[in-house]
Amino acid sequence: MRGLKFYFLTIVFILSISRANAQNEQELGRLNELVKTFSSSDSLELRVTANYQFIKGFVDLLKQPNSFNFKLDTFKSISTIYSADNSFRICTWAVKQDLGSWRHFGCIQFNQTPLMLVPLMDQSDKLGELTDSTITPKNWFGCVYYGMIEKKYRRKKYYTLVGYDAHEPFSQKKILEVMTIDKKKVIRFGAPIFKDGDKYAHRLFYEYSKTTTMALRWEKAVNMIVVENLIPPKADNEGQRFTYVPDGSLNGFYWKKGKWLYKENIVVGNPKTK
Secondary structure (H helix, E strand, O other), X not given: OHHHHHHHHHHHHHHHHHHHHHHHHHHHHHHHHHHHHHHHOOOHHHHHHHHHHHHHHHHHHHOOOOXXXXXXXXXXXXXXXXXXXXXXXXXXXXXXXXXXXXXXXXXXXXXXXXOEEEEEEEOHHHXXXXXXXXXXXXXXXXXXXXXEEEEXXXXXXXXXXXXXXXXOOOEEEEEEEEEEEOOOOOEEXXXXXXXXXXXXXOEEEEEEEOOOOOOEEEEOOOOEEEEEEEEOOOHHHOOOHHHOEEEEEEEEEEEEOOEEEEEOOOOOXXXXXX
Protein backbone atom coordinates (compact mmCIF):
# COMPACT_ATOMS: atom_id res chain seq x y z
CA MET A 1 0.00 0.00 0.00
CA ARG A 2 2.81 2.41 0.88
CA GLY A 3 4.54 1.68 -2.43
CA LEU A 4 1.30 2.31 -4.34
CA LYS A 5 0.86 5.65 -2.59
CA PHE A 6 4.42 6.67 -3.46
CA TYR A 7 3.83 5.67 -7.09
CA PHE A 8 0.64 7.74 -7.22
CA LEU A 9 2.35 10.82 -5.73
CA THR A 10 5.21 10.46 -8.21
CA ILE A 11 2.77 10.41 -11.13
CA VAL A 12 0.98 13.50 -9.77
CA PHE A 13 4.33 15.30 -9.36
CA ILE A 14 5.44 14.47 -12.92
CA LEU A 15 2.10 15.58 -14.35
CA SER A 16 2.22 18.87 -12.46
CA ILE A 17 5.73 19.58 -13.78
CA SER A 18 4.65 18.72 -17.32
CA ARG A 19 1.63 21.00 -17.02
CA ALA A 20 3.82 23.85 -15.69
CA ASN A 21 6.33 23.36 -18.52
CA ALA A 22 3.54 23.42 -21.09
CA GLN A 23 2.15 26.63 -19.61
CA ASN A 24 5.63 28.19 -19.65
CA GLU A 25 6.11 27.21 -23.28
CA GLN A 26 2.74 28.73 -24.15
CA GLU A 27 3.58 31.95 -22.33
CA LEU A 28 7.04 32.13 -23.93
CA GLY A 29 5.36 31.79 -27.31
CA ARG A 30 2.93 34.62 -26.53
CA LEU A 31 5.74 36.86 -25.29
CA ASN A 32 7.83 36.10 -28.34
CA GLU A 33 5.00 37.25 -30.59
CA LEU A 34 4.88 40.51 -28.64
CA VAL A 35 8.63 40.94 -29.11
CA LYS A 36 8.22 40.46 -32.86
CA THR A 37 5.49 43.10 -32.89
CA PHE A 38 7.37 45.81 -31.01
CA SER A 39 10.51 45.04 -33.04
CA SER A 40 9.04 45.13 -36.54
CA SER A 41 5.54 46.63 -36.67
CA ASP A 42 5.12 49.76 -38.81
CA SER A 43 2.59 51.11 -36.31
CA LEU A 44 3.91 53.08 -33.35
CA GLU A 45 0.71 52.39 -31.44
CA LEU A 46 1.11 48.63 -31.93
CA ARG A 47 4.79 48.76 -30.95
CA VAL A 48 4.08 50.68 -27.74
CA THR A 49 1.13 48.46 -26.80
CA ALA A 50 3.04 45.25 -27.51
CA ASN A 51 6.00 46.45 -25.44
CA TYR A 52 3.75 47.33 -22.51
CA GLN A 53 2.12 43.90 -22.64
CA PHE A 54 5.51 42.22 -22.96
CA ILE A 55 6.89 43.98 -19.87
CA LYS A 56 3.89 42.90 -17.80
CA GLY A 57 4.12 39.29 -19.00
CA PHE A 58 7.91 39.22 -18.69
CA VAL A 59 7.79 40.33 -15.06
CA ASP A 60 5.11 37.70 -14.31
CA LEU A 61 7.35 35.07 -15.93
CA LEU A 62 10.33 36.08 -13.81
CA LYS A 63 8.22 35.90 -10.64
CA GLN A 64 8.06 32.13 -11.05
CA PRO A 65 10.35 29.93 -8.91
CA ASN A 66 13.84 29.38 -10.38
CA SER A 67 13.13 31.85 -13.17
CA PHE A 68 16.82 32.78 -13.34
CA ASN A 69 17.35 29.42 -15.01
CA PHE A 70 14.88 30.24 -17.79
CA LYS A 71 16.69 30.63 -21.09
CA LEU A 72 15.76 33.93 -22.68
CA ASP A 73 17.51 33.50 -26.03
CA THR A 74 14.14 32.69 -27.60
CA PHE A 75 13.51 36.46 -27.53
CA LYS A 76 15.63 37.44 -30.52
CA SER A 77 15.41 41.20 -29.94
CA ILE A 78 16.18 41.01 -26.21
CA SER A 79 19.87 41.13 -25.32
CA THR A 80 20.74 39.18 -22.15
CA ILE A 81 24.23 39.19 -20.65
CA TYR A 82 25.38 37.36 -17.50
CA SER A 83 27.98 38.11 -14.87
CA ALA A 84 30.89 35.67 -14.79
CA ASP A 85 29.78 34.22 -11.46
CA ASN A 86 26.15 33.95 -12.65
CA SER A 87 24.99 36.16 -9.78
CA PHE A 88 22.93 38.46 -12.03
CA ARG A 89 21.90 39.07 -15.62
CA ILE A 90 20.99 42.22 -17.54
CA CYS A 91 18.19 42.24 -20.13
CA THR A 92 17.90 45.22 -22.49
CA TRP A 93 15.97 46.04 -25.65
CA ALA A 94 14.87 48.97 -27.81
CA VAL A 95 11.55 50.14 -29.26
CA LYS A 96 11.45 52.54 -32.20
CA GLN A 97 9.59 55.79 -31.57
CA ASP A 98 8.37 58.57 -33.87
CA LEU A 99 10.79 60.30 -36.25
CA GLY A 100 13.34 57.51 -36.08
CA SER A 101 14.34 57.86 -32.43
CA TRP A 102 14.51 54.94 -29.99
CA ARG A 103 13.52 54.28 -26.39
CA HIS A 104 15.26 51.61 -24.37
CA PHE A 105 14.00 49.25 -21.69
CA GLY A 106 15.71 46.82 -19.39
CA CYS A 107 16.10 45.17 -16.03
CA ILE A 108 18.69 43.49 -13.85
CA GLN A 109 17.71 40.17 -12.29
CA PHE A 110 19.69 38.77 -9.38
CA ASN A 111 20.07 35.03 -9.00
CA GLN A 112 18.20 34.70 -5.72
CA THR A 113 14.92 33.85 -4.03
CA PRO A 114 12.74 35.82 -3.50
CA LEU A 115 12.94 37.59 -6.84
CA MET A 116 15.05 40.76 -6.95
CA LEU A 117 14.38 42.60 -10.21
CA VAL A 118 15.70 46.12 -10.78
CA PRO A 119 14.07 48.06 -13.67
CA LEU A 120 16.19 50.35 -15.85
CA MET A 121 14.49 53.66 -16.67
CA ASP A 122 15.72 55.34 -19.86
CA GLN A 123 16.34 59.04 -19.17
CA SER A 124 18.74 59.69 -22.05
CA ASP A 125 16.73 62.63 -23.38
CA LYS A 126 17.07 64.47 -20.07
CA LEU A 127 20.65 63.46 -19.33
CA GLY A 128 22.29 64.27 -22.66
CA GLU A 129 25.86 62.98 -22.80
CA LEU A 130 26.66 63.24 -19.11
CA THR A 131 30.25 62.08 -18.61
CA ASP A 132 31.05 63.40 -15.14
CA SER A 133 28.39 61.94 -12.83
CA THR A 134 27.25 58.74 -11.17
CA ILE A 135 23.62 57.80 -11.82
CA THR A 136 21.11 55.17 -10.71
CA PRO A 137 18.89 52.64 -12.53
CA LYS A 138 16.09 55.23 -12.32
CA ASN A 139 18.25 57.62 -14.37
CA TRP A 140 19.74 55.32 -16.96
CA PHE A 141 21.47 56.01 -20.27
CA GLY A 142 19.31 53.73 -22.36
CA CYS A 143 21.03 51.35 -24.75
CA VAL A 144 21.20 47.67 -25.64
CA TYR A 145 24.13 46.04 -23.85
CA TYR A 146 26.02 43.44 -25.85
CA GLY A 147 29.17 43.05 -23.78
CA MET A 148 30.41 43.09 -20.18
CA ILE A 149 34.01 43.12 -18.92
CA GLU A 150 34.55 42.35 -15.25
CA LYS A 151 37.54 43.76 -13.39
CA LYS A 152 38.47 43.98 -9.73
CA TYR A 153 40.53 46.52 -7.81
CA ARG A 154 40.99 46.68 -4.05
CA ARG A 155 38.21 44.13 -3.48
CA LYS A 156 35.74 46.13 -5.53
CA LYS A 157 34.23 44.76 -8.73
CA TYR A 158 33.72 46.94 -11.78
CA TYR A 159 31.41 45.76 -14.55
CA THR A 160 32.24 47.67 -17.73
CA LEU A 161 29.28 47.54 -20.09
CA VAL A 162 29.40 47.95 -23.87
CA GLY A 163 26.17 49.19 -25.39
CA TYR A 164 24.54 50.25 -28.64
CA ASP A 165 21.97 52.99 -29.27
CA ALA A 166 20.36 53.24 -32.73
CA HIS A 167 19.76 56.88 -31.68
CA GLU A 168 18.20 58.70 -34.67
CA PRO A 169 17.79 58.52 -38.47
CA PHE A 170 21.25 59.86 -39.36
CA SER A 171 23.48 58.70 -36.52
CA GLN A 172 23.99 55.93 -33.99
CA LYS A 173 25.99 55.58 -30.80
CA LYS A 174 28.06 53.14 -28.83
CA ILE A 175 28.59 53.59 -25.12
CA LEU A 176 31.16 52.50 -22.58
CA GLU A 177 29.56 52.48 -19.12
CA VAL A 178 30.70 51.12 -15.78
CA MET A 179 28.39 49.57 -13.19
CA THR A 180 29.09 48.80 -9.54
CA ILE A 181 27.02 46.85 -7.00
CA ASP A 182 27.60 47.27 -3.28
CA LYS A 183 27.05 44.71 -0.51
CA LYS A 184 23.40 45.74 -0.20
CA LYS A 185 23.00 45.26 -3.98
CA VAL A 186 22.60 48.96 -4.61
CA ILE A 187 23.42 49.55 -8.28
CA ARG A 188 25.22 52.61 -9.60
CA PHE A 189 26.26 53.54 -13.11
CA GLY A 190 29.34 55.61 -13.80
CA ALA A 191 32.69 56.12 -12.11
CA PRO A 192 35.73 58.25 -13.04
CA ILE A 193 37.76 55.38 -14.49
CA PHE A 194 37.99 56.09 -18.26
CA LYS A 195 41.08 58.11 -19.20
CA ASP A 196 39.84 60.84 -21.52
CA GLY A 197 42.59 63.31 -22.43
CA ASP A 198 43.86 64.85 -19.21
CA LYS A 199 40.84 63.80 -17.13
CA TYR A 200 38.83 60.71 -16.19
CA ALA A 201 35.30 60.29 -17.50
CA HIS A 202 32.47 58.35 -15.85
CA ARG A 203 31.38 56.98 -19.23
CA LEU A 204 32.18 57.48 -22.92
CA PHE A 205 29.97 58.04 -25.97
CA TYR A 206 30.87 57.38 -29.60
CA GLU A 207 28.49 58.85 -32.16
CA TYR A 208 28.92 58.03 -35.85
CA SER A 209 27.11 57.93 -39.19
CA LYS A 210 24.18 55.58 -39.77
CA THR A 211 25.83 54.58 -43.06
CA THR A 212 28.72 52.71 -41.44
CA THR A 213 29.72 50.36 -38.61
CA MET A 214 32.16 50.82 -35.74
CA ALA A 215 34.00 48.29 -33.58
CA LEU A 216 33.80 48.66 -29.80
CA ARG A 217 34.48 45.44 -27.93
CA TRP A 218 36.72 43.50 -25.57
CA GLU A 219 39.67 41.92 -27.38
CA LYS A 220 41.21 39.08 -25.41
CA ALA A 221 44.24 38.82 -27.72
CA VAL A 222 45.55 42.21 -26.55
CA ASN A 223 43.72 42.33 -23.20
CA MET A 224 42.07 45.62 -24.13
CA ILE A 225 38.81 47.29 -24.99
CA VAL A 226 39.24 48.02 -28.70
CA VAL A 227 37.80 51.21 -30.20
CA GLU A 228 37.78 52.06 -33.91
CA ASN A 229 38.99 55.61 -34.47
CA LEU A 230 36.30 57.97 -35.81
CA ILE A 231 36.95 60.96 -38.05
CA PRO A 232 34.86 63.41 -40.12
CA PRO A 233 34.62 62.42 -43.81
CA LYS A 234 35.63 65.96 -44.83
CA ALA A 235 37.26 68.88 -43.05
CA ASP A 236 33.99 70.80 -43.26
CA ASN A 237 32.30 68.10 -41.11
CA GLU A 238 34.57 68.60 -38.12
CA GLY A 239 32.41 68.47 -34.97
CA GLN A 240 29.39 67.06 -36.83
CA ARG A 241 29.57 63.65 -35.24
CA PHE A 242 26.56 62.28 -37.11
CA THR A 243 28.85 62.24 -40.17
CA TYR A 244 31.85 60.51 -38.55
CA VAL A 245 33.22 57.25 -39.94
CA PRO A 246 36.06 54.88 -38.95
CA ASP A 247 39.45 55.63 -40.52
CA GLY A 248 40.73 52.05 -40.23
CA SER A 249 42.94 52.59 -37.17
CA LEU A 250 42.32 51.18 -33.69
CA ASN A 251 42.73 52.61 -30.22
CA GLY A 252 42.31 50.82 -26.93
CA PHE A 253 41.79 50.92 -23.18
CA TYR A 254 43.85 48.71 -20.86
CA TRP A 255 43.11 48.08 -17.17
CA LYS A 256 45.60 49.31 -14.60
CA LYS A 257 45.05 50.00 -10.89
CA GLY A 258 41.32 50.45 -11.17
CA LYS A 259 41.36 52.63 -14.31
CA TRP A 260 40.91 52.16 -18.03
CA LEU A 261 43.96 53.86 -19.57
CA TYR A 262 43.93 54.99 -23.20
CA LYS A 263 46.39 53.85 -25.85
CA GLU A 264 46.46 55.01 -29.48
CA ASN A 265 47.19 53.01 -32.62
CA ILE A 266 47.08 49.46 -31.36
CA VAL A 267 47.42 46.40 -33.58
CA VAL A 268 44.94 43.54 -33.21
CA GLY A 269 45.01 41.76 -36.55
CA ASN A 270 41.72 41.39 -38.33
CA PRO A 271 39.16 43.06 -36.02
CA LYS A 272 35.54 41.98 -35.94
CA THR A 273 33.05 44.82 -36.13
CA LYS A 274 30.92 45.01 -33.04
